Amino acid sequence: MTKAGATPTGGRVVVLGGGIAGLASAIALAGHGRTVTLIERDPPPPGGGQDPFLAWKRRGVPQFRLPHGFSARARSLLAAHAPDVLERLRADGIEEINVFKQLISPELWQPADDEFTVVWARRSAFELALRRSAEAQPGIRFLCPAVASGLNFAPAGDGPPRVTGVRLADGRELAADLVLDCGGRRSPVPRWLAAEKAYVHTDLQDCQTVYFSRYYRFTPRCELPKTSVAVLRGDLESMMYIGFPGDHDTFAICMEVRPDDRDMRLLRHTWAFEAVARSIPDVASWVDPANATPLADVQLMGGHHNVRRRYVADGRPVVLGLLAAGDALCTTNPAYGWGASMALTYAFAAARAAVEHASDPVAMALAYDAATAAEADAVYRESAAMDRARIYRDTGQEVPEHDRAEMERQRVIAEGLAAGVFFDLELGRAFCRRVNLAGPADEVLDNPDFVAGARKARERLTTAPRPAPGPTRRELNAILHAARPRSTA
Ligand SMILES: Cc1cc2nc3c(=O)[nH]c(=O)nc-3n(C[C@H](O)[C@H](O)[C@H](O)COP(=O)(O)OP(=O)(O)OC[C@H]3O[C@@H](n4cnc5c(N)ncnc54)[C@H](O)[C@@H]3O)c2cc1C
Incomplete structure (x- = not known):
């Protein structure tokens, strides 16, 4: 000493x-x-x-x-x-x-x-x-x-x-x-x-993501099943959206895009955020003024x-x-x-x-x-591995040799475990353990039983048709273009 x-x-x-x-x-x-x-x-x-x-x-x-x-x-x-x-x-x-x-x-x-x-x-x-x-x-x-x-x-x-x-x-x-x-x-x-x-x-590893989000409060006449906002989540071509339940009848809608996506940076404007939110079928009713009133302007944050x-x-x-x-x-x-x-x-x-x-x-x-x-x-x-998986996918980069095993491991959670939640109770529990940190973050993916179950779930899912959850990238650009107020065009 x-x-x-x-x-x-x-x-x-x-x-x-x-x-x-x-x-x-x-x-x-x-x-x-x-x-x-x-x-x-x-x-x-x-x-x-x-x-x-x-x-x-x-x-x-x-x-x-x-x-x-x-x-x-x-x-x-x-x-x-x-x-x-x-x-x-x-x-x-x-x-x-x-x-x-x-x-x-x-x-x-x-x-x-x-x-x-x-x-x-x-x-x-x-x-x-x-x-x-x-x-x-x-x-x-x-x-x-x-x-x-x-x-x-x-x-x-x-x-x-x-x-x-x-x-x-x-x-x-x-x-x-x-x-x-x-x-x-x-x-x-x-x-x-x-x-x-x-x-x-x-x-240190860059997350390569920017958040745009807005909080709302449910209106007294809102008849939506409010707790479902917690499972609101979807991937579009160049954007991900998530719902967050809050306290006192509040909730948030969050959109995440890549930091180098200049067009989507328009989401910082209320008009752009609202137009895109309305264009996503899952999200539209949550931001409908009949159901929700915004609490503040759009908040954005990058540099994660x-x-x-x-x-x-x-x-x-x-x-x-x-x-x-x-x-x-x-x-x-x-x-x-x-x-x-x-x-x-x-x-x-x-x-x-x-x-x-x-x-x-x-x-x-x-x-x-x-x-x-x-x-x-x-x-x-x-966290860094999940980010790399998203970055490879969004940028179309080939996964380098040294990262292939890890990316395959992460695919289990992204595609298998999350999907298995709907038809296998134990996979559902494993998924919840991971997102809730009920154990160490790597516990689930290091458990061969869960991984095997998730792989099976993934195979089952690949045959099921997947409806597109919202507009294509081209459609999003058109929506942003149409929503832009004349004074800013
Ligand atoms: C956009 C975003 C969304 C997030 N969403 C989630 C989420 O959904 N769930 C989740 O679990 N986590 C989330 N997080 C992470 C979470 O916010 C942080 O992990 C958490 O705040 C860390 O707590 P902390 O006390 O370490 O730091 P902070 O909460 O950031 O507190 C640091 C404090 O130190 C003070 N400080 C700094 N320097 C000085 C100084 N020189 N003198 C005096 N005071 C100083 C600051 O003012 C601040 O109050 C999110 C983070 C971001 C950026």
């Missing part, structure tokens, strides 16, 4: 970032009697019963108003580690739904099927419940709004640098025995560490990457007195809906390592890595 490693840790904890990982780790640490200072650059949530979706200024979280679906793991983790957050969600009228159980008859239910229960909430409602729970903890002090601008380190010794505090943009300095980096996918911490010659190895950062190299921590959780540790393509659940996974694991190894920063870093590395590797690998 290094000299720096012998310094006691764990008394003063600073959490950098008050998003999902930051709030959850602060709640868990305070629950173990720790005093935590949480630094967040954005202002606190609005009071007075205002809808946080519209009124909470969250520039630090650009995806705040984009659709979020929370996989069942998020709910299970809250039930185990922060049950009061779940209580707050319930008190706020947020529904817990198990679509799998709804789709099959009750005599087929198994106890483990409860693992697939999810909360249907917008990101704003989910985060607000976490935030209010954190605010209710006497051990958490909020510095908000406040911007962290750097880290302080102990004088260099033989081993890895040891973080001793956080500097704020307003000139203040906070001493810390432990800093949790919960600064999200754009966390500045790796850059600050690199300036200290502590290099965080980073794997799968990112895996490693804070332990060759069995040694890269830095001491600092753990990274949430997107700062690993970011996956938002389309798979794993980010929030994994942020909670890392946050609770970080809190545990901090409590169990409070006086030994080396043991703390290694225990945290041991608890999270395999799962983080798995979500990164699976």
Whole structure:
């Protein structure tokens, strides 16, 4: 152990970032009697019963108003580690739904099927419940709004640098025995560490996707089967659409296109988004003004990457007195809906390592890595592989030799497992386990029984005719052209 490693840790904890990982780790640490200072650059949530979706200024979280679906793991983790957050969600009228159980008859239910229960909430409602729970903890002090601008380190010794505090943009300095980096996918911490010659190895793969989405609220006279929005999903020639259920009678329609598709970038305009939504038979009735009223303009976001950062190299921590959780540790393509659940996974694991190894920063870093590395590797690998499968398909690229086995493996989920859901209960369960992260992300595709079943399902499906779910690419261009207001033509 290094000299720096012998310094006691764990008394003063600073959490950098008050998003999902930051709030959850602060709640868990305070629950173990720790005093935590949480630094967040954005202002606190609005009071007075205002809808946080519209009124909470969250520039630090650009995806705040984009659709979020929370996989069942998020709910299970809250039930185990922060049950009061779940209580707050319930008190706020947020529904817990198990679509799998709804789709099959009750005599087929198994106890483990409860693992697939999810909360249907917008990101704003989910985060607000976490935030209010954190605010209710006497051990958490909020510095908000406040911007962290750097880290302080102990004088260099033989081993890895040891973080001793956080500097704020307003000139203040906070001493810390432990800093949790919960600064999200754009966390500045790796850059600050690199300036200290502590290099965080980073794997990165572009998701090559842009999101366009819009939230709506059902009208009182809407007679659509509202829960079906959760299974609304389809692939057009150059676009994918997905429905997201929300809280308080809200839902979102999301369209994903390639970033180099200039024509489809018109979807950022309300007129284009609505025209395309109306042209897709599955989607049209959901955006019909008789059934739904938009809550805000179209929201768009690009620049998505799968990112895996490693804070332990060759069995040694890269830095001491600092753990990274949430997107700062690993970011996956938002389309798979794993980010929030994994942020909670890392946050609770970080809190545990901090409590169990409070006086030994080396043991703390290694225990945290041991608890999270395999799962983080798995979500990164699976997310990146699913993205490559889509990219090869959409760009017409031939799959390179080195990626063929993995692409065949992914085809099982894309074509076999998803299809098998409709006629094989066990494949349905496997599919739900994967999307809900009921186990590690690679568990299902590494199970030969499921793979064999999914392959059979795929063979069965190839003979069945597949109706086109919407306009061709050429038709979409014509729809966009016809919808364009004259002043912008
Ligand atoms: C378009 C989109 C859609 C998504 N959809 C889903 C979904 O459907 N399901 C799902 O599970 N996940 C989804 N995600 C992923 C999910 O949003 C993230 O995984 C999750 O927010 C990660 O939580 P976090 O706490 O690590 O980071 P964040 O929630 O991003 O929080 C980081 C916080 O750190 C603060 N911060 C950063 N730097 C500083 C600083 N220097 N000083 C002070 N504060 C700072 C920021 O203001 C922010 O509050 C989506 C992501 C995107 C981009």
